[in-house]
Amino acid sequence: MQTDISVRHLYKTYGDGFQALKDINLEIYRGEIFALLGPNGAGKTTLISIICGIVNLSDGEVEAAGYDIKRQYRQARQAIGLVPQELNTDSFETVWNAVSFSRGLFGKAPNPDHIEKVLKALSLWDKRNNRIMSLSGGMKRRVMIAKALSHEPQILFLDEPTAGVDVDLRRDMWEMVRQLRESGVTIILTTHYIEEAEEMADRIGVIRQGEIILVEEKDQLMSKLGKKELRLQLQ
Numbered sequence: 746m747q748t749d750i751s752v753r754h755l756y757k758t759y760g761d762g763f764q765a766l767k768d769i770n771l772e773i774y775r776g777e778i779f780a781l782l783g784p785n786g787a788g789k790t791t792l793i794s795i796i797c798g799i800v801n802l803s804d805g806e807v808e809a810a811g812y813d814i815k816r817q818y819r820q821a822r823q824a825i826g827l828v829p830q831e832l833n834t835d836s837f838e839t840v841w842n843a844v845s846f847s848r849g850l851f852g853k854a855p856n857p858d859h860i861e862k863v864l865k866a867l868s869l870w871d872k873r874n875n876r877i878m879s880l881s882g883g884m885k886r887r888v889m890i891a892k893a894l895s896h897e898p899q900i901l902f903l904d905e906p907t908a909g910v911d912v913d914l915r916r917d918m919w920e921m922v923r924q925l926r927e928s929g930v931t932i933i934l935t936t937h938y939i940e941e942a943e944e945m946a947d948r949i950g951v952i953r954q955g956e957i958i959l960v961e962e963k964d965q966l967m968s969k970l971g972k973k974e975l976r977l978q979l980q
């Protein structure tokens with residue numbers, strides 16, 4: 746199995762002395778859907794922000810697609826698409842322009858065929874000339890994913906993709922993520938919903954107070970702990 750993300754002995758201490766991550770070790774394999782499950786404040790966003798090179802690590806090593814995130818940042822970042830928790834979608838721009846521009850930010854040559862493919866896959870094609878700010882919440886989320894896929898990344902991070910969305914949209918998102926995986930993209934999502942991890946993931950990592958306490962195949966984790974025990978772990 747090819748490894749897409751490798752994290753070894755990772756520590757993060759914020760400027761105020763708070764230790765947000767402690768000795769994280771993690772391998773994520775090509776083509777899998779990996780759910781990082783943990784309660785509020787566990788360190789999920791910190792961990793993926795470090796892997797994406799947005800937040801500096803304090804100690805340890807991180808590789809994405811075989812590139813060291815510190816020494817080979819540009820190459821590593823090219824391999825990664827990130828859909829952040831906070832959606833920045835108050836844009837006057839059209840869907841097409843925003844997604845094309847996003848590709849340019851990664852220094853990639855324009856590729857209208859790829860943009861068309863992404864917009865069609867996310868059911869955004871009919872909205873390509875609409876301004877983002879005029880779209881529904883669900884469509885805006887799709888635009889964020891389209892932007893993250895604009896530069897053809899191998900790895901896609903979704904930080905709490907369904908936090909605060911209604912049940913229908915949540916199901917839509919799950920279906921969309923499954924379709925993306927079919928196209929060969931490695932997907933890492935963070936969530937504090939057990940049901941989401943159970944529904945989506947091949948493997949689940951449980952993070953609590955800055956430590957990964959378990960990494961298991963989904964079925965093994967569920968039969969080992971059961972939902973009740975897992976819920977307790979997430980408190």
Ligand code: ATP
Nearest residue numbers: 759761763765783784785786787788789790791792
């Ligand atoms: P949530 O589910 O609420 O988004 P999370 O699991 O993503 O939580 P993080 O956002 O990574 O958790 O935060 C982990 C811990 O680090 C929290 O206690 C948070 O208060 C702290 N933290 C995050 N960013 C900073 C910062 N810039 N400076 C100091 N502490 C921080």
